[in-house]
Amino acid sequence: MKKYICDFFIKENRRINENYSLLKLSPVDGSDVVRAVAGQFVQVEVPDSKSTFLRRPISINYIDRADNTLWLLIRNAGNGTKALIEMENYRKLNLVLPLGNGFSRPGGKDAKVLLVGGGVGVAPMYYLGTELAEEGYGVNFLLGARRDSDLLELDLFNNIGTVYCSTEDGSAGEKGLITYNSALNLSWDFIYCCGPMPMMKAIARYAAKNGIECEVSLENRMACGVGACLCCVEDTSDKGNVCVCTEGPVFNIKRLKWEI
Amino acid sequence: MGNLKVNIKDLYLKNPVMTASGTFGYGVEFADFIDLNRLGGIIVKGTTINHREGNPYPRMVETPSGMLNAVGLQNKGVNYFIEHIYPRIKDLDTEVIVNVSGAKVEDYVAVCEKLDVLDKIHAIELNISCPNVKQGGMAFGTTCAGASQVVRAARAAFGKTMIVKLSPNVTDITEIARAVEAEGADSVSLVNTFLGMAIDTETRRPYLSTVTGGLSGPCIRPIAVRMVYQVAHSVKIPVIGLGGIMNGKDALEFILAGATAVQVGTANFIDPAITMKIIDYLEEYLQRHNISSIGEIIGGVTI
Numbered sequence: 014m015k016k017y018i019c020d021f022f023i024k025e026n027r028r029i030n031e032n033y034s035l036l037k038l039s040p041v042d043g044s045d046v047v048r049a050v051a052g053q054f055v056q057v058e059v060p061d062s063k064s065t066f067l068r069r070p071i072s073i074n075y076i077d078r079a080d081n082t083l084w085l086l087i088r089n090a091g092n093g094t095k096a097l098i099e100m101e102n103y104r105k106l107n108l109v110l111p112l113g114n115g116f117s118r119p120g121g122k123d124a125k126v127l128l129v130g131g132g133v134g135v136a137p138m139y140y141l142g143t144e145l146a147e148e149g150y151g152v153n154f155l156l157g158a159r160r161d162s163d164l165l166e167l168d169l170f171n172n173i174g175t176v177y178c179s180t181e182d183g184s185a186g187e188k189g190l191i192t193y194n195s196a197l198n199l200s201w202d203f204i205y206c207c208g209p210m211p212m213m214k215a216i217a218r219y220a221a222k223n224g225i226e227c228e229v230s231l232e233n234r235m236a237c238g239v240g241a242c243l244c245c246v247e248d249t250s251d252k253g254n255v256c257v258c259t260e261g262p263v264f265n266i267k268r269l270k271w272e273i
Numbered sequence: 274m275g276n277l278k279v280n281i282k283d284l285y286l287k288n289p290v291m292t293a294s295g296t297f298g299y300g301v302e303f304a305d306f307i308d309l310n311r312l313g314g315i316i317v318k319g320t321t322i323n324h325r326e327g328n329p330y331p332r333m334v335e336t337p338s339g340m341l342n343a344v345g346l347q348n349k350g351v352n353y354f355i356e357h358i359y360p361r362i363k364d365l366d367t368e369v370i371v372n373v374s375g376a377k378v379e380d381y382v383a384v385c386e387k388l389d390v391l392d393k394i395h396a397i398e399l400n401i402s403c404p405n406v407k408q409g410g411m412a413f414g415t416t417c418a419g420a421s422q423v424v425r426a427a428r429a430a431f432g433k434t435m436i437v438k439l440s441p442n443v444t445d446i447t448e449i450a451r452a453v454e455a456e457g458a459d460s461v462s463l464v465n466t467f468l469g470m471a472i473d474t475e476t477r478r479p480y481l482s483t484v485t486g487g488l489s490g491p492c493i494r495p496i497a498v499r500m501v502y503q504v505a506h507s508v509k510i511p512v513i514g515l516g517g518i519m520n521g522k523d524a525l526e527f528i529l530a531g532a533t534a535v536q537v538g539t540a541n542f543i544d545p546a547i548t549m550k551i552i553d554y555l556e557e558y559l560q561r562h563n564i565s566s567i568g569e570i571i572g573g574v575t576i
Contacts, residue, residue, distance in 0.1 A: 016305040018546055058543065066490060067335050068543060109306075109545060236333050236340060237542040241298040243318075243344045244333035253326050254347060259302075 014111060016239065017047055023104050024082055030162050032089045033133065034098035035074070037082040038106060046076050046083045049111035051141035052230060052263040055085070056109040056238040057097065065093035067236055068109065072207070072262070074136040074166075075143065083108075086165060088133035112238050113262045116141050116228055119203035122149045127201045128174075129216055131157045131191050131208025135165050137230055138207060146173045153177070157191030157208070160184045192216060201225050217266040218273040227266045233257040275559025276566040277552070279313070279533050281511050282459035284396040284434040286313035286368060286534055289567060290524065290552050293515050293538030294319055294372035294398060294438070295344065299358050300365065306545040311552060313534060314368035317358070319400050321373075322380040324350040328405060334471050334480035339490025339517070340539060341469050343483040345405045346374050351384045355391065363393040372438070374400040376409035378426045385430035395434060399427050399458075402440030402465035404487045414440040414465075417452035424456040436513060439463040439504075441493075446500050447507035454508045462513035462536065463504060464497045489539045491517040498530050505531020505572055519547070521554020531572040 021038035028034050040046060056068035074084040089095045100106070116137075119126050126145060130138035135156055142152045152174030158164045161184040170176045177196035178186025187194050191208070192215035206216045207230040220227035235245035240259035247257050249268045255261075266273075277288035291314035297303060300315040309315065327347025334341050348354075354371070362369050371388050375381040381399065388394050401414035401423050413419040424437055437453045439446055441464035450461050466487025471480045479485075497516025505512045514532030517539065518524050524535045540547045555567065564570060 018306055018544070064337065065335060066338055066543070067340065234331055234333055236335075236342070236539075237296075237545075239298075239302045239545065241296060241302045242333070242342065242542055243295075243327065243347050244342055246327070246330050246332065246347070248330075254330075 014048070016109060016112065018107065018109050019047070021083065021106050021108055023100055023102050023106065026098075026100055026102055028098065029165060033163070033165060034087050035166070036085045036087060036097065036100070037077070037080070038085065038108070039082050041105060046081055047111060049073055049076060050115035051144050052115035052137055053111040053113050054262060055083070056112060057085070058107040059093045059096050060104065060106065062093060062096050065091075065096070068238065069093045069097065070112070070232070070235055070238055070258070072137040072230065073111070073140055075140045086133055086136040109238060113258055114260075116205055116263050117265075118148075119150070119226065124150065124202040125153070125200055126150055127153050127155055127196070127204045129155045129191065129204060129206040129208070131212045132163065133165070134208030134212075134230070135170075136207070138205065139166055139169060141205060142170065142173050153196070155179070155191060155194055155196050157194070157212070192219070203227070206230070214271055214273055217269070217271060221266060221273060228263050229266060229269075230262045231257045231264060232262065275556065275564050277555055277559070279567060281396070281436065281513065281533060282434040284314075284368060284370075288313040288552050288555065289528065289534035290548055290555070291316055291370070291513070291534060291536045292541060292548060293536035294400065296538040296541045300362055300369070303541070303545050307549050310366040312367045312548055314370055315362070315365070316370045316372050316398055316536060317354075318348055319346045319372045319374040319403065320348055320351050320354050320384060321346055321375055322351055322383045324348070324353070329482040331480060331482055332486075336469070336471055336488065336490075337492060339488055339492035341471055341481060341486040341488050342466070343405045343481045343486035345483070346403055346410070351387050355387060359391060359393075363391075368395060369393065370396045370398055370436070372398045372400050373427070374403055374406075374410060376406065378423055380409070381423055382426050382430045385427045389431045389433065396436060397431060397433070398436040398438050398462060399424065400438045400465070402438050404440070404442065404466055404468045404485070405483060411440050411442060414449065415443050417448055420449050421452045421456050424453045424458050428457040434459045436460040436462050438465055440465050441496065441500055442468050447503050450504045450508050454510050458510060460511045460513055461504060461508065462515060464493070464500055464516045467493055467496070489517065491519050491523070493517050494523060494526075498526050501527055501532050502530040502574070518551070521551045521558065524551050524555065525558060528567065528571055529574040533571055
């Protein structure tokens, strides 16, 4: 897939709470948002940042063709992302996109599919859910957060599939970590997962133990995003150290050398 | 329009803008963003005799106006380069220069011999300055004796243009430059990264798996410009300047300090098309200052 450097403007910065924002971006030149699939990401330049330097890799939350907007769900994880979530409407953002590879597909359309997202890790799960639903798969989500106000885009998820929730404080769904949600114990053929590393490892462990196909989306610290700097590597059983930016960010857990 | 052509011994560049090793892959990674044929040259990823897995993750941390890396020369080895990469890049209309690294003198020699016979490779950059490997690398580049030893052996194995990439992690970079010049180096490129360290105060651990790593980016530029200035006044061979070049003005600083050509590194990560903008700026600068050839202003700083 050809990669582009493209100027966007913030059509809408929907501030969800103090830690999260949904940025809806539209190309400055009025062109269509480029084709990209769920699991791919963009590299965002942070304008006027005084303390950051590199671009920020952000996974694609959705591409709204009707509105011609690219959605980025951003968590305040440091000075770069903080600057992004505080950005005013109509500010210009320079993006490199689309980067990395998307999620694969489960076999038959009757496959029982669970999309697991923790915190800002729900972002690619929404886009994947919309793709799978359009293709005729039944879609189920397991979403987790610290508290109910951090359960992001819940209404959107509800529109396309069945939603199971966990919050650490019990303010929505089941109380506790997502990895203990009873929905996990239902019968699944394919689990997709994105979230904090301990959560992904726990989900991967569950999937491996129960013989369920599982793909995770990694967010190793990266610089270039195009396979040049070799900083974001993950050790794999088939190819050794590979760049998460070009070989991933989506990996089947069978390729990873996680001790699970 | 002013002439941007420069030459480093027998290496003729259409303009002085090259990409620094380890920041531009093999060039093909950037083919979607720029016309690679407009570049003066591409210095490909550090190549060793055998496949190297590099250092464990995490290998990178962002720092003020820069970044620390500890990649550790991950590459698939010179044979892989010759069989799989060279055929893909040999017909580019730009100079492809291979950065050569090793743990032992014999390793450098073996890689040089294999590259010497490749028609389209007109130059190598001998890397005696990688701070991220336990053996070889910077260990050779921080003493005159070590640097001389590698360059002497490599010189005997490689007949074309040989650039030696110097480490800034020394007391006096000019004495290393003079030592490699005496052994037959055709050019020196400087600087490689500065050895640095960053600590996560919450976990109280270093950010990098290797504890220390190489600092690059605009934070090192003034030191790099100073070193280029000093070395350009100490050797007769052409100097290639690098270290935190982010735009055309920065490139010119190095040229005015005495660099015949420059390399753009970390900036490629932030703007994959930055090299084109730098070339455009140099063209525009020559025109604006009514200079017919970039050669006229090499070392042209007025003191």
